[in-house]
Amino acid sequence: MKYAYFPGCSANSTGISYSMSVDYMCRKLGVGLEEIPDWNCCGTSAARITDRDMALALPARSLALSEKMDPELSVFAPCAGCYSSLKTSATYAKESDENRQRLEDIIEMPYEAQADVVNILDILADPEVLEAIKTNMVKRFEGLKVASYYGCALVRPEGMCQQDSTENPMVMDNVVELIGGTPVEWSYKTECCGASNHITYPEASKPMVERIFRNAAANGADIIVTACPLCWMNLDMREAEVNKLYNREYDIPVYYVSELIGAALGGSFKELGCDKHFRPAERLFDHLQDVPATDAAAQKEVVA
Amino acid sequence: MQTIDLSQIPASNKEEIADIAQRAGVNLKDCYQCGKCSAGCPMVEYMDVLPRMVIRDLQLGLLDEVLKAKTPWVCAGCNVCSTRCPQNIDIAGIMEEVRRASKAAGYDPVPEASKFEEYFLDNVRKYGTSREVTLAMKFNLGTGHLFQDAFNAPTMVFRGILGNGHHKVQNMDAVRMILEKTTPKEGDKA
Numbered sequence: 001m002k003y004a005y006f007p008g009c010s011a012n013s014t015g016i017s018y019s020m021s022v023d024y025m026c027r028k029l030g031v032g033l034e035e036i037p038d039w040n041c042c043g044t045s046a047a048r049i050t051d052r053d054m055a056l057a058l059p060a061r062s063l064a065l066s067e068k069m070d071p072e073l074s075v076f077a078p079c080a081g082c083y084s085s086l087k088t089s090a091t092y093a094k095e096s097d098e099n100r101q102r103l104e105d106i107i108e109m110p111y112e113a114q115a116d117v118v119n120i121l122d123i124l125a126d127p128e129v130l131e132a133i134k135t136n137m138v139k140r141f142e143g144l145k146v147a148s149y150y151g152c153a154l155v156r157p158e159g160m161c162q163q164d165s166t167e168n169p170m171v172m173d174n175v176v177e178l179i180g181g182t183p184v185e186w187s188y189k190t191e192c193c194g195a196s197n198h199i200t201y202p203e204a205s206k207p208m209v210e211r212i213f214r215n216a217a218a219n220g221a222d223i224i225v226t227a228c229p230l231c232w233m234n235l236d237m238r239e240a241e242v243n244k245l246y247n248r249e250y251d252i253p254v255y256y257v258s259e260l261i262g263a264a265l266g267g268s269f270k271e272l273g274c275d276k277h278f279r280p281a282e283r284l285f286d287h288l289q290d291v292p293a294t295d296a297a298a299q300k301e302v303v304a
Numbered sequence: 305m306q307t308i309d310l311s312q313i314p315a316s317n318k319e320e321i322a323d324i325a326q327r328a329g330v331n332l333k334d335c336y337q338c339g340k341c342s343a344g345c346p347m348v349e350y351m352d353v354l355p356r357m358v359i360r361d362l363q364l365g366l367l368d369e370v371l372k373a374k375t376p377w378v379c380a381g382c383n384v385c386s387t388r389c390p391q392n393i394d395i396a397g398i399m400e401e402v403r404r405a406s407k408a409a410g411y412d413p414v415p416e417a418s419k420f421e422e423y424f425l426d427n428v429r430k431y432g433t434s435r436e437v438t439l440a441m442k443f444n445l446g447t448g449h450l451f452q453d454a455f456n457a458p459t460m461v462f463r464g465i466l467g468n469g470h471h472k473v474q475n476m477d478a479v480r481m482i483l484e485k486t487t488p489k490e491g492d493k494a
Contacts, residue, residue: 007471009434014465040432040473045381046424050404054486058428061478106485113338126305156383157394166387192346192382199443200416201378202452204350237456276465278456 001074001128001255002032003118004066006086008229009041010079015229017273021258022078024272028265029082029132031123033076036066042077042085045196057106059089064104064111074116076123077257080153080228083119090117091160118155120227120257121163121171133178137291138266140180144287147184147221148172148257149212152192153233166190172225172257179264180289186219193234209234209240213250223284225257232256237278253281263288310363317367322350324362324405327398336357341385351375355385355395356377358402376402377414416447429483432473 011019026033043058061085066075075090077083093100093113123129150169158166167190173183191212194205212235212249216224224230236254243250255274262272263284274281310333325332333355342354353361361369365465370376376399385395412418423442427434437460444450459465473479 001327007325009471010436012470013436014460016465038474039471040479041428041434043428044424045436046428048381048400048419049407049421050425051404051488057486058479061482107482109478152380152382152384156387158387190384192380192384194346195380195382197347197378197380198419199440199452200420201350201414204347204378205380208346237453276463278459278463278465301318 001030001126002034002073003123004069004073004115005035006039006042006062006066006075006077006082007035008077008079010229014233015079015104015261017077017276018229018232018256019266020263020271020273020276021256024262024267025258025265028136028262030127031129031132034069034073036062038077042082044081044085047085053102053106055085056092057088057103059086060103060111061109063085063090063093063113063115063117064107064109068111069116071112071114073119076120078120078227079230080119080151081230083117083175085118087117087160090115097143101138105256107143111135112241119152119161121154121169124175124257125164125171130175130178133175133261133264137179137264139264140291141165141260141264141286141287142180142289144181144284145220145222146173146176146181146185146260147186147214147216147219147252148176148189149224149231149235149254150190151226151228152190152195154227155190167287172227175261176225176255177194179261181260184216184219184221186215186221188215193231195230195234198234198238205234206238206242206245209238210246210248213239213248213252216252217250222287223250223253224254225260226254227257232277239279247258253279253283254276254283255281257274260284317365320405321362321365321367324398325402328394328401329397332359332363334391334393335363336391338390340388340390341393344384345379346382346384347378347380350378354378358398359393359395362398370402371406371409372411374413375399375400376406377417377454379403404488406491416443416449419443419446424457425483429480431470432476432479433471435470435471 039062043055047055047058077086104111133299135234155161155163155166155169176183194208198205259272339356342356345355353375358370379399383396423439426438444452
């Protein structure tokens with residue numbers, strides 16, 4: 001299994017724990033990632049609001065470069081924002097030859113638009129990947145209640161993302177269960193974290209983060225897992241602010257789902273980038289137990 | 305009570321409204337005002353015009369009401385409205401197009417939001433990528449919110465959250481060409 005890899009701008013800054021843990025997870029699972037040479041920013045909401053063509057053409061350049069590298073590979077963008085921009089552009093180009101040529105004219109590159117764009121949920125829903133996790137797991141979580149937080153861009157718009165559900169997606173919950181965690185049923189799985197409004201309109205966005213922690217806490221979550229660098233930053237970086245502002249005592253570390261999977265696959269605190277969180281993130285590892293050797297062998301046998 | 309025939313609204317700005325709807329791929333007449341968009345919107349308490357009313361105003365030809373509203377600029381683009389609309393109207397798409405039209409018409413109801421986009425694209429024009437720290441600093445200086453999020457900076461440096469070096473696009477001419485071709489020009493239709 002191999003993908004063209006679009007790391008996105010946050011991969012080497014605020015999303016560094018995400019890129020490190022995705023990289024670790026994919027290596028352990030035998031999922032090849034080949035970085036798209038000379039990829040550029042997807043443009044995200046800034047391009048969308050400036051001009052529709054800009055929002056379609058900026059990702060189209062990276063998609064065309066991926067095609068040039070290997071036309072057979074689907075493009076994997078771990079960042080939910082990048083995924084959304086790239087997928088919108090690819091979907092538009094696939095809609096009609098006229099659309100596709102319009103993008104070719106803007107980027108002045110050939111673009112056949114054959115390849116698909118996938119996010120981490122698409123990968124984690126793949127039975128082959130789930131099987132690989134089962135076979136390669138060396139540790140499992142015990143007594144860890146996990147609220148899976150999907151946010152917006154991985155599940156909406158519905159027609160484009162085609163996840164199992166837009167209101168109650170289960171892909172991360174299922175993986176969490178597979179590696180020993182206890183999925184928490186809660187109401188804020190797909191509520192918006194506030195996105196870039198935290199910069200442009202902070203007083204309107206803080207309540208959004210507070211509500212997410214409140215609902216996770218009310219349902220007994222020990223931790224929250226996300227699959228988006230912006231969601232992660234808005235939650236992890238702002239938990240302390242929200243506590244101070246609203247006089248709360250939320251104590252819920254926020255992780256990437258790839259950090260949890262990576263830990264189950266044997267990754268260390270540092271290898272997975274868990275030392276690069278705003279809030280202390282050691283707790284996750286207190287809940288890890290070795291998978292008994294006999295079990296592991298048995299699992300391998302079943303698979304074989 | 306009087307019946308209003310939506311096809312008979314003598315709007316002088318009919319063309320502009322049709323353009324917004326067409327770009328968003330929406331037939332405004334599809335909306336029967338159920339209000340589900342506004343009920344599910346996570347930002348609604350900070351909006352001056354309900355999402356439902358944005359569509360209503362456009363149906364009625366009240367373009368200015370919409371162009372000067374804060375609502376489209378407060379919209380976080382989460383797509384809950386579009387997903388839950390029983391008539392499959394892309395309300396979030398309308399918000400994006402209204403923002404663009406509002407900017408083109410010279411309104412700036414939430415200056416922070418338009419500044420943020422401007423600085424974001426400046427970064428892309430310069431490096432081909434977005435650099436969050438440069439962006440945050442420029443934003444704080446440009447809007448006078450000097451210390452916003454500044455207290456997180458030491459943690460970021462100390463914990464290595466800023467990473468080690470950015471991806472630099474080699475073929476910047478290609479990126480700049482795309483931006484040049486698609487940036488709305490002065491005098492473009494709103």
